[in-house]
Amino acid sequence: MNEKERILEIYRILDENSPANITFLDKKDPFQFLISVILSAQCTDKMVNLVTNELFLKYPTAHDLSVADYNEVCDIIKRTGFYRNKARNIIECSKALDGKDVPSEIDELIKLPGVGRKTANCVIGDIYNRGAVIVDTHFKRVVNRLEIVNEKDPTKIEMLIRSKLEDKYLYRFSMTANLHGRNICHARKPECDKCLLFKLCPFGDGDNQEETK
DNA sequence: CTCCCGATAT
DNA sequence: ATATCAGGAG
Numbered sequence: 001m002n003e004k005e006r007i008l009e010i011y012r013i014l015d016e017n018s019p020a021n022i023t024f025l026d027k028k029d030p031f032q033f034l035i036s037v038i039l040s041a042q043c044t045d046k047m048v049n050l051v052t053n054e055l056f057l058k059y060p061t062a063h064d065l066s067v068a069d070y071n072e073v074c075d076i077i078k079r080t081g082f083y084r085n086k087a088r089n090i091i092e093c094s095k096a097l098d099g100k101d102v103p104s105e106i107d108e109l110i111k112l113p114g115v116g117r118k119t120a121n122c123v124i125g126d127i128y129n130r131g132a133v134i135v136d137t138h139f140k141r142v143v144n145r146l147e148i149v150n151e152k153d154p155t156k157i158e159m160l161i162r163s164k165l166e167d168k169y170l171y172r173f174s175m176t177a178n179l180h181g182r183n184i185c186h187a188r189k190p191e192c193d194k195c196l197l198f199k200l201c202p203f204g205d206g207d208n209q210e211e212t213k
Numbered sequence: 214c215t216c217c218c219g220a221t222a223t
Numbered sequence: 224a225t226a227t228c229a230g231g232a233g
Binding site for chain 3 (some may be wrong): 024025036037038040041042043044045047081085089113114115116117118119122134136138139154174178186188
Binding site (some may be wrong): 041042046082 | 220221
């Protein structure tokens with residue numbers, strides 16, 4: 001099995017054993033989705049969904065949030081962590097988007113405050129349904145353990161994955177690999193005994209299921 | 214590379 | 224007590 005066949009086989013196994021539609025954030029409106037992703041940095045999606053319910057009840061649109069009081073926004077989003085940076089970013093972001101559509105191109109998206117490649121790719125994949133590689137902590141861990149890449153830099157990982165997999169598979173692969181990282185291939189104690197990719201994974205050969213590494 | 218930062222699991 | 228979580232900016 002060559003490299004291309006191996007990654008396609010990994011894709012198929014993850015695809016067949018994952019839900020049809022994988023979504024972590026429950027806001028479908030493009031603006032609300034973008035703000036939700038910004039808030040999701042280094043925090044659980046459960047907490048983001050809780051906080052955004054309250055946030056968008058009070059500030060539903062980009063205009064509403066663009067004129068919001070900084071300290072009130074801080075209070076609402078505090079539990080997502082990094083709240084001072086996030087409050088400033090989402091208010092400035094809202095000013096930039098007031099009266100406009102959420103950009104669909106990555107170069108435009110990453111100009112927005114608090115928006116990097118990961119957040120931009122979430123928007124492109126989820127809202128605009130185009131090829132997107134979402135390199136979050138789970139995705140990074142999973143593709144490195146599988147040795148699909150041997151790379152720490154998220155941008156380089158994104159480009160490598162783009163070169164190894166057809167465009168139409170990229171977003172689905174991002175989501176299924178992410179889910180696999182959450183449910184099986186944990187950061188601390190991966191459940192290699194339950195893993196459907198065990199035969200295809202160099203990481204499972206060792207005794208990594210326990211504490212080591 | 215460091216800082217931002219609260220919530221949760223182990 | 225410590226590791227980790229849909230990262231981004233200086």
